[in-house]
Amino acid sequence: MTKVNTGNREWFQDWANDYDTTLGKVKRHHALLDRVVRVSGVKSGDRVLDIGCGTGLLSLKFLDKVGCTVTAIDSSVEMLTIFKEKIEKCGLTGRVRCEQRSAEEMDFGAGRFDIVAATVSLHHVKEKQPVVDRIYKSLADGGRFVLGEIDLDTTGRLDDPKRLLRVLEYLSKELPLVMKEGGVPAFERMYDNGKKHILNDGEYCIGSEQWARLCHRAGFQEVEIRPLKGFAWFVVLVATK
Ligand SMILES: C[S@@+](CC[C@H](N)C(=O)[O-])C[C@H]1O[C@@H](n2cnc3c(N)ncnc32)[C@H](O)[C@@H]1O
Structure with a gap:
């Protein structure tokens, strides 16, 4: 049976209304998203899946870059409600389909997408291999999985001091940026988020090499890891089917 963390869903329900004025204000976050779109090689007519x-x-x-279509899934209704308002406002209803669905539950069938992308969402999934397997299956031959994630090589054990030091190192770099660009409300939100990382509470980050191994096991032939320039604690991974 697939396990979905419902406590985490409540956390995102609470965050939804101020997401764009907190993490959404941070330039480093936009740098990650821009890089994901750039390296995806998206072209007109491509079918894109955005997970989380x-x-x-x-x-x-x-959608802004090129004439593609997007299927967007998220486990949080509240996050999706905000996205749907933007879709209406921008006149994009014909090009985007939103579904409330968790990554663990998705099953789109084989070869449905040219690109599957996910930014800072898949580290919330505890059992990652079945999800990466489904991503592989949902891609057409030659399709790409593009992942933008925090790079925290870890055993995942709560009591591993090395894991704690890595999380603290990540937070020591990220929180000053957040304070500078998003102000105190963003800092408070990401400080609380940091505590969840420290406690492994719905945040199960792994490193890029660990993600690469999951991709190879799923069947991806080619996996490339590209650092995010200037922000070494984030990485973009491109796996090609
Ligand atoms: C930090 S936000 C990232 C949102 C967006 N990808 C971005 O980069 O701005 C993480 C998102 O993942 C969603 N999420 C968390 N766990 C999920 C899961 N198991 N399946 C699908 N979505 C999930 C949350 O609801 C939230 O909207």
């Missing part, structure tokens, strides 16, 4: 779309920041960048 949130308020649609990544999907909107894909």
Whole structure:
């Protein structure tokens, strides 16, 4: 049976209304999303799946770049509601389909997408291999999985001091940026988020090499890891089917 963390769903329900005025204000976040769109090589007519779309920041960048279509899923109704308002406002209803669905539950069938993208959403999934397997299956031959994630090589054990030090290192770099660009409300939100990382509470980050192994096991032939320039604690991974 697939396990979905419902406590985490409540956290995102609470965050939805101020997502765009907190993390959405941080330039580093936009740098990650821009890089994901750029390296995806998206072209006109491509079918894109955005997993854990949130308020649609990544999907909107894909839609803005080229004439593609997007299927966007998220486990949070509240996040999707905000994204749907933007879709209406921008006149994009014909090009985007939103579904409330968790990554663990998705099953789109084989070869449905040319690009599957996910930014800072898949680290919330505890059992990652079945999800990466489904991503592989849902891609057409030659399709690409593009992942923008925090790069925290870890055993995942709560009591592993190395894991704690890595999380603290990540937070020591990220929180000053957040304070500078998003102000105190963003800092408060990401500080609370940091505590969840420390406690492994719905945040199960792994490193890029660990993601690459999951991709190879799923069947991806080619996996490339590209650092995010200037922000070494984030990485973009491109896996080609
Ligand atoms: C930090 S936000 C990232 C949103 C967007 N991708 C971005 O980069 O701005 C994480 C999103 O993942 C969603 N999420 C968390 N766990 C999920 C899961 N298991 N399946 C699908 N979405 C999930 C949350 O509801 C939230 O909207």
